[in-house]
Amino acid sequence: MSAASPGSAPAGQRIAVVGAGIVGVATGLFLQEDGHSVTLVDPSAPGSGTSSGNAGIISVSSIMPIVTADIFAKLPAMLADPVAPLKLRWRDLAGLAPWLLRAALATRGSAVERAMAGIQGLTSRALAAHEVLIQRAGAGELFASNGWLKVALDQSRLEKGTATERAALDRFGVAYEMLGRDAVLDLEPALSSEVKGALWLTANREIRHPQAYVERLAALFMERGGMHRRSVARRLAFADGRVKGLLTTEGTIEADSVVIAAGAFAGRLAADAGHHLPLQSERGYHLMLPTLASPLHRPVYCMDPGFVLAPMAHGVRLTSGVELASLEAPPDFSIPRRLLPLARRYLPGLEERVLSEWQGFRPSLPDSLPVIGRAVRHANVYLAFGHQHIGLTLGPVTGRIIADLVAGRDPGLDLAPYRPDRRYW
Numbered sequence: 476m477s478a479a480s481p482g483s484a485p486a487g488q489r490i491a492v493v494g495a496g497i498v499g500v501a502t503g504l505f506l507q508e509d510g511h512s513v514t515l516v517d518p519s520a521p522g523s524g525t526s527s528g529n530a531g532i533i534s535v536s537s538i539m540p541i542v543t544a545d546i547f548a549k550l551p552a553m554l555a556d557p558v559a560p561l562k563l564r565w566r567d568l569a570g571l572a573p574w575l576l577r578a579a580l581a582t583r584g585s586a587v588e589r590a591m592a593g594i595q596g597l598t599s600r601a602l603a604a605h606e607v608l609i610q611r612a613g614a615g616e617l618f619a620s621n622g623w624l625k626v627a628l629d630q631s632r633l634e635k636g637t638a639t640e641r642a643a644l645d646r647f648g649v650a651y652e653m654l655g656r657d658a659v660l661d662l663e664p665a666l667s668s669e670v671k672g673a674l675w676l677t678a679n680r681e682i683r684h685p686q687a688y689v690e691r692l693a694a695l696f697m698e699r700g701g702m703h704r705r706s707v708a709r710r711l712a713f714a715d716g717r718v719k720g721l722l723t724t725e726g727t728i729e730a731d732s733v734v735i736a737a738g739a740f741a742g743r744l745a746a747d748a749g750h751h752l753p754l755q756s757e758r759g760y761h762l763m764l765p766t767l768a769s770p771l772h773r774p775v776y777c778m779d780p781g782f783v784l785a786p787m788a789h790g791v792r793l794t795s796g797v798e799l800a801s802l803e804a805p806p807d808f809s810i811p812r813r814l815l816p817l818a819r820r821y822l823p824g825l826e827e828r829v830l831s832e833w834q835g836f837r838p839s840l841p842d843s844l845p846v847i848g849r850a851v852r853h854a855n856v857y858l859a860f861g862h863q864h865i866g867l868t869l870g871p872v873t874g875r876i877i878a879d880l881v882a883g884r885d886p887g888l889d890l891a892p893y894r895p896d897r898r899y900w
């Protein structure tokens with residue numbers, strides 16, 4: 476362990492963590508282990524935001540950037556296709572354009588290399604960080620280890636559509652197997668015999684109820700003396716040029732340090748800390764469908780057009796691709812509903828009876844990397860957001876890193892790729 480770094484403070488701080496999603500709750504737990512008194516600030520129940528409705532995959536294989544040159548090449552066709560995995564609200568285009576431009580620039584070689592190395596630096600720590608929390612919270616029954624399948628109805632689509640990903644997995648030593656039709660059906664007899672093969676991402680794990688998982692972690696946090704203030708953090712509170720806490724809808728919360736873990740909504744507070752960041756919400760939807768008579772054993776990504784069918788403790792969850800829109804735009808549930816007939820092609824036993832529908836906000840920077848670190852001008856403000864499509868996977872990793880930074884410990888990896896003042900292209 477290294478000596479305490481400038482800006483770090485001893486144990487026993489009062490720390491306010493804005494946001495009680497997977498990132499905020501995991502951060503709170505790791506901070507408590509260092510003896511800090513932690514308050515989660517969130518108007519909503521822990522784990523009820525985007526962390527509740529995801530596909531539940533602890534996806535250590537998701538090391539590719541979220542935006543690739545291939546996506547930009549296909550963009551016109553995708554935007555015209557009602558079931559494509561990328562949608563855009565045209566009326567929000569002016570607001571989206573700067574992010575899209577940066578995302579396009581980030582598809583160049585050196586930016587892609589930086590993104591992959593940065594993502595993999597975090598994903599490689601994800602299982603260990605989750606295991607600690609799962610064990611401490613006694614949440615083992617929510618956890619499964621069957622990997623996930625990317626399934627295609629066409630063999631050449633499978634080969635071509637996964638080639639870049641497989642090359643990246645080979646390079647970083649992430650395990651996978653290519654399966655033919657019979658092997659896929661042995662693993663998942665509920666899938667259609669139309670399936671021609673799959674990429675089996677064996678290194679991944681699954682959480683069968685993401686909201687219950689975060690709730691379980693939050694219950695542990697409260698048992699250990701953590702507090703939850705149900706309020707919206709409006710601004711950072713300053714005194715004598717130093718951050719002294721938060722101004723919230725329910726009054727001021729005094730704190731020795733503040734962690735901003737508000738997911739897609741973190742921009743306003745980050746700006747208060749001096750960082751005007753190109754944070755965009757990549758919206759996503761899910762539909763909950765009835766449990767299958769012949770169950771799925773692992774999440775299945777259906778390659779055409781691109782959606783996930785994930786077995787959950789309370790049914791099958793169909794999760795959609797990305798819709799780019801402003802944070803305020805109302806949800807458009809026709810997006811996931813259009814996928815239902817296609818889902819039945821992969822899973823003929825699936826009932827199209829929708830039990831519930833949901834929309835969430837993936838918090839994304841254009842270079843695909845999260846922001847994890849101290850604010851440059853305010854050493855007692857920590858930024859922890861932007862975990863894009865893999866925030867469930869990375870929340871505990873980020874929580875550990877933030878606790879290390881607060882304690883002045885060496886987190887054991889180079890944090891330069893996640894700095895708030897990096898180049899976003």
Ligand SMILES: Cc1cc2nc3c(=O)[nH]c(=O)nc-3n(C[C@H](O)[C@H](O)[C@H](O)COP(=O)(O)OP(=O)(O)OC[C@H]3O[C@@H](n4cnc5c(N)ncnc54)[C@H](O)[C@@H]3O)c2cc1C
Nearest residue numbers: 494496497498524526529530532708738759865866867868
């Ligand atoms: C359809 C879909 C599928 C996904 N599938 C996966 C998957 O399989 N695996 C995976 O790893 N990831 C997945 N993700 C991504 C993952 O869900 C997110 O990256 C993750 O939940 C982000 O967590 P968070 O804690 O940063 O944000 P959130 O869960 O959104 O939590 C942020 C919290 O901050 C609070 N907040 C916001 N502003 C304020 C404020 N001013 N004051 C106080 N509180 C505030 C909000 O109320 C919220 O509770 C998926 C996402 C979607 C949409």
